[in-house]
Each structure stands twice: as C-alpha cells, then as structure tokens.
Amino acid sequence: MKNYKIAIIGLGLRSAGLYNALKRREYVDIVSVCDVYEDRCEAMAKRIEDDGRHRPLTFTDYKKCIDDSHPDMVVISTSWLPHIEICMYAMERGVIAASEVGGAYSIESLWELIRCYERTHTPVTMLENACYHRIKLLALNMRRMGLLGEMVHCEGAYRHDMREEICTGWRKRHYRLDQYIHRNTDNYPTHDIGPIAKLLDINCGNRFLSLISVGSKSVGLSHYAKENGIDELDGMKFMQSDVVSTLIKCQNGETVSLTLDTCLPRYYARGFIAQGTRGLISEDTNCVYLDSDNKGHKMWDEVSGNINLYYGKYEHPLWVDYHPGKEGHGGIDSLQFDDLFRALEYGEDMPIDVYDMATWMSISVLSEQSMATGGAIPFPDFTNGNWIYRKNNFAK
Numbered sequence: 001m002k003n004y005k006i007a008i009i010g011l012g013l014r015s016a017g018l019y020n021a022l023k024r025r026e027y028v029d030i031v032s033v034c035d036v037y038e039d040r041c042e043a044m045a046k047r048i049e050d051d052g053r054h055r056p057l058t059f060t061d062y063k064k065c066i067d068d069s070h071p072d073m074v075v076i077s078t079s080w081l082p083h084i085e086i087c088m089y090a091m092e093r094g095v096i097a098a099s100e101v102g103g104a105y106s107i108e109s110l111w112e113l114i115r116c117y118e119r120t121h122t123p124v125t126m127l128e129n130a131c132y133h134r135i136k137l138l139a140l141n142m143r144r145m146g147l148l149g150e151m152v153h154c155e156g157a158y159r160h161d162m163r164e165e166i167c168t169g170w171r172k173r174h175y176r177l178d179q180y181i182h183r184n185t186d187n188y189p190t191h192d193i194g195p196i197a198k199l200l201d202i203n204c205g206n207r208f209l210s211l212i213s214v215g216s217k218s219v220g221l222s223h224y225a226k227e228n229g230i231d232e233l234d235g236m237k238f239m240q241s242d243v244v245s246t247l248i249k250c251q252n253g254e255t256v257s258l259t260l261d262t263c264l265p266r267y268y269a270r271g272f273i274a275q276g277t278r279g280l281i282s283e284d285t286n287c288v289y290l291d292s293d294n295k296g297h298k299m300w301d302e303v304s305g306n307i308n309l310y311y312g313k314y315e316h317p318l319w320v321d322y323h324p325g326k327e328g329h330g331g332i333d334s335l336q337f338d339d340l341f342r343a344l345e346y347g348e349d350m351p352i353d354v355y356d357m358a359t360w361m362s363i364s365v366l367s368e369q370s371m372a373t374g375g376a377i378p379f380p381d382f383t384n385g386n387w388i389y390r391k392n393n394f395a396k
Ligand SMILES: NC(=O)c1ccc[n+]([C@@H]2O[C@H](COP(=O)([O-])OP(=O)(O)OC[C@H]3O[C@@H](n4cnc5c(N)ncnc54)[C@H](O)[C@@H]3O)[C@@H](O)[C@H]2O)c1
Pocket: 009, 010, 011, 012, 013, 014, 015, 034, 035, 036, 037, 040, 060, 061, 062, 077, 078, 079, 080, 082, 100, 101, 102, 127, 128, 129, 173, 174, 175, 176, 329
C-alpha cells in the first residue's frame, strides 16, 4: 500500500474516532492537525505523540495547514459549514479530500464542488460510515441477489436525543446550537439517505426527483434548557422543528421517507427499512421478512429479531470474517477507511463519490426550501444526465 501523509482538520468530538480508525494503519502518517482553537490542536498533537508517533505540525488556519504541511489527503471533521470550501481548497492543490458528514447550505456550493472535481479530478469523498453498517450491506447484498424483488419503498431516520449536546453548545464550543437557532431543515440527512441511495442505485440508473419536508413545532430544546438551568438560552426561540419528516420521490418510482428527530427524549434508532416486492428488511425490529419464508399473516413481533438467520445466509462479503470488537461505531469507521484506501490503491472512483456527496448534502437545502414554501422541491441532477449510464459499483 502506498503511504499517505494525512492532515486532520477539525479537532472536536469526532476527530478522536477518526484518528482511532486511522492510527493502526502503518501506511498512514498524520503529518499535521488543524483547528481554529489552539488548545484542541495541542491536545491532538500530544495524543498522537503519546501513541509513539512523531508529533504532527499544528495549525489554526486550514489553508496554511494544507500549504505548509503538504499532505496527500485531508480528513475534514470540522463543523458542517466549512466542509465544501476546505474540500475544494485541497482538491485545487491535488490533495485528496475526505470530509465528514453534514448537509449543505446552498445548491450553488454543491455545483462548485462538482465543477471543482470535474476540473481537477482530485478524489473527494464523504466519510459516510453508515453505508458500511452490517444491516445496510446485508440489504444491498440481498437486493443484488434478487431476494427483495423490485424495490418500492425505503425509510431511514436519525433519531437521537441530542438535547444536551445542542443546548450546551456555547459552553462547549460545539457548533450545533447555532444551527438549531437559525435554520429549520433536515440538517443531518446523510446517515439515513446514504445507504438507501446506494440500495436504490441513485445517480446510477435512478435518481431523486423531488422532496417535500414537513416540520413539527419547536418546543423540545427550550423545554430542556429551562428544566436544566441553561440560563444563556432563557427565552431563546429555536427555528429548528423538533421532528422533520421528508418524503422523496425517485425517477424509477420508489419512495423514501426520512426523519430527523433530535430534540425530544427518546432512545437512539435509525429506522432503516428496505421494502420490495419479495420482502423487507427492518433495522429497528432487527428482522427480515420474505414472502418465501412466511406463510399467512404474521405480526411484527413474530418475526422481530430473526436477523441472524439471514446474516448466516446472505452476509455481505465485507462483513464475512469481520469481527470489529470495540472498533469505533461497531467497526464501520474502519471499514469505510479500508474501502477508501483500497479504491485509491487500485485507482478506482471513490466508493462515495462527488455526485453522491452533492446529492445527499443537497437534501438539507431542499428540505429548508420545502418547509419555507410548503411545497415539493425538485432535485438538481448533479450528474447532468449521466445517471442514465453510470454503474453502481459500491461494495461490489
Ligand atoms: N460519522 C459519524 O458517525 C459522525 C459522528 C459525529 C460527528 N460527525 C461529524 O463530524 C463533524 C464534526 O462534528 P463534532 O461533533 O466533532 O463537532 P465539534 O464542534 O466537536 O468539532 C468541530 C471542530 O471543527 C473546528 N472548526 C470549525 N471550523 C473550522 C475551520 N474553518 N478550520 C479548522 N477547524 C474548524 C471547531 O473549532 C471544532 O473544534 C461534523 O461534520 C459531524 O456531522 C460524524
């Protein structure tokens, strides 16, 4: 494997997990780290040194970081807003850009990203680890084997009680609070849409046509702030709906439902469902239901929890003999980097490419527009018609 000099830009909560997934690779050298906060640079540099590696250079300006430390790749784990500009700054200089997840703020910025890639051909990818979940890859494998029949409907959700992280944002220098005060949108669509887009061949023979989003009232965060004595949020009005429901229509006729649910008390869940003419897979009930295996009417709790039977028969090759143990996010952080470095090594397109990125990130913009206007909003075709011919080689 070729050696990769890497700069990590954005050193908040997520950077530790990314570093853990990178550090065991002997072909990776973390040459620099960057954050607008010096103390975070210092903490990460020390951590890397404490692990017996050489101390990386530290920077508070990402441009200087890229220009002066000459990385082969930047791993971007900043807050959402600078993702695209940092990607493009790196790509223009021939530096591979691997960005953490998040939605976009304008469609124009996504076209700029597309044009930057088409001009430079510098690899750019989104680190959407959810595409590597065991059950998502089981669904992809079973779909490719024809076991789910023709796909009709998918569901995904980001159901995560984030009230503490959001409401203490100013105290902890975390970015999400400002987003929830000022915007109303599905601000975090890619964990749910990424695996579904791969399953439905989006941008590869299929595409998203339009979406409509509806938001609930916004009371969860102000209630939480009051109950928990977060005085700086006294009287604060949050734009963000507590629950945002989005429906997408696809070119080939499928529908997709997404839910963002982060402001109310609840258990964590991802709500993934993939449903076709021969059966379905459901993540929250941990089950597969195939016509061929079931006779007569069944209740959900009769089939709930049967998933191991199907992992036994139809496990995706990436998960056969993969036992992640305590690896980050159940092993998906490592799997995504394995797949990314493998693609680079063989000179293949990125497993999650610029067209995936732009399409998935656009949902935050379109959802915001839909809620503001109360109507359906068309998706841009970032492939400019090439979706008709492109092939879905993800995790093949
Ligand atoms: N894939 C996953 O499972 C997963 C999990 C958590 C977070 N994330 C993603 O990781 C990213 C970071 O999230 P987080 O919770 O660590 O946020 P955070 O607020 O804790 O950290 C972000 C850091 O980026 C820095 N930053 C912001 N703008 C910068 C700039 N222009 N230059 C340099 N540094 C800059 C901030 O100072 C901060 O330290 C987000 O995109 C988030 O969606 C992904």
